[in-house]
Amino acid sequence: MTLLCPVCSLALHREAGSMRCENNHCFDFAKEGYLNLLTGNKKKGSETGDNKDMALSRRSFLSKGYFDTLLNAVDDLFCSLHNENAAILDICCGEGYYSAELKKRHPQADIIGFDLSKEMIRLAAKRKSGNTYIVANLFRIPLPDNSIEFAFHLFAPFGEEEFLRILKPGGILDTAVAGENHLWQMKEVLYEKPYKNDEKPPHTTLPFTEKQRADGRIFLDNNEDVFSMFKMTPYFYHTPSEGIAKLQQVPQLETEISFALYIYKKPVL
Numbered sequence: 001m002t003l004l005c006p007v008c009s010l011a012l013h014r015e016a017g018s019m020r021c022e023n024n025h026c027f028d029f030a031k032e033g034y035l036n037l038l039t040g041n042k043k044k045g046s047e048t049g050d051n052k053d054m055a056l057s058r059r060s061f062l063s064k065g066y067f068d069t070l071l072n073a074v075d076d077l078f079c080s081l082h083n084e085n086a087a088i089l090d091i092c093c094g095e096g097y098y099s100a101e102l103k104k105r106h107p108q109a110d111i112i113g114f115d116l117s118k119e120m121i122r123l124a125a126k127r128k129s130g131n132t133y134i135v136a137n138l139f140r141i142p143l144p145d146n147s148i149e150f151a152f153h154l155f156a157p158f159g160e161e162e163f164l165r166i167l168k169p170g171g172i173l174d175t176a177v178a179g180e181n182h183l184w185q186m187k188e189v190l191y192e193k194p195y196k197n198d199e200k201p202p203h204t205t206l207p208f209t210e211k212q213r214a215d216g217r218i219f220l221d222n223n224e225d226v227f228s229m230f231k232m233t234p235y236f237y238h239t240p241s242e243g244i245a246k247l248q249q250v251p252q253l254e255t256e257i258s259f260a261l262y263i264y265k266k267p268v269l
């Protein structure tokens, strides 16, 4: 898949250990095999994305398959397109679990993942899945217009203009948000009076086609996994210390997981 120079937007061409555009802007591959296409003056949104500790927690938790209900839902939607050679984009791919698993299931697909966090992308590239991983900002995606058939976007900020630009006409965007009862039993430990998630779709004018659900229950038989899961959530930043102390004492936890998937389709003109 063609990548664009983040400075001048011309196509980048492979040259030994780097990618270069015709204006001579050059970007080296990191030793793990990823490319950093973030330019200092183009940052928007959070400065650097998630940090190393969050990246490692996500890696440890997802690798155990706890959220495979979500992976399977994304995969089912992709399979319904009947296009094994599609260009797939994992928007804000984190440490690459979902995109790497999809590559195992669909080796012919051209899969690319990007994230603002270098720590996340480093871990994603280390999976050696055959996918392309880049450090980039969702408000300036270094891909050509009309280049992606299937994009998925799990628990991340929304960038409507760029999502619409990079999708091919007829291309699909699959966006996941936490369902009403997602991690309810963990919230019961953390809070006196837990609230349900609002499950709201992103605020967007992209043409909406369908809402799907993916629900299940998971059993975590050790506190390390419970805590890794907690660190992946926004509650990690907002929970009073008594709640955190209670969660640290929990030897195991069975909890509901629930995902709402909002599906959009770029119009064919």
Ligand SMILES: C[S@@+](CC[C@H](N)C(=O)[O-])C[C@H]1O[C@@H](n2cnc3c(N)ncnc32)[C@H](O)[C@@H]1O
Residues within 6 Å of the ligand: 044, 045, 046, 048, 049, 050, 058, 091, 092, 093, 094, 095, 096, 097, 114, 115, 116, 117, 120, 136, 137, 138, 139, 153, 154, 155, 156, 157, 232
């Ligand atoms: C909650 S995590 C979800 C990661 C992945 N989709 C998953 O489900 O495992 C949100 C991710 O969005 C990334 N992120 C935040 N702001 C971003 C931006 N402006 N551009 C690209 N990635 C961003 C963070 O670094 C983080 O990896």
Ligand SMILES: [Zn+2]
Residues within 6 Å of the ligand: 005, 006, 007, 008, 009, 010, 021, 022, 023, 024, 025
């Ligand atoms: Zn350039």
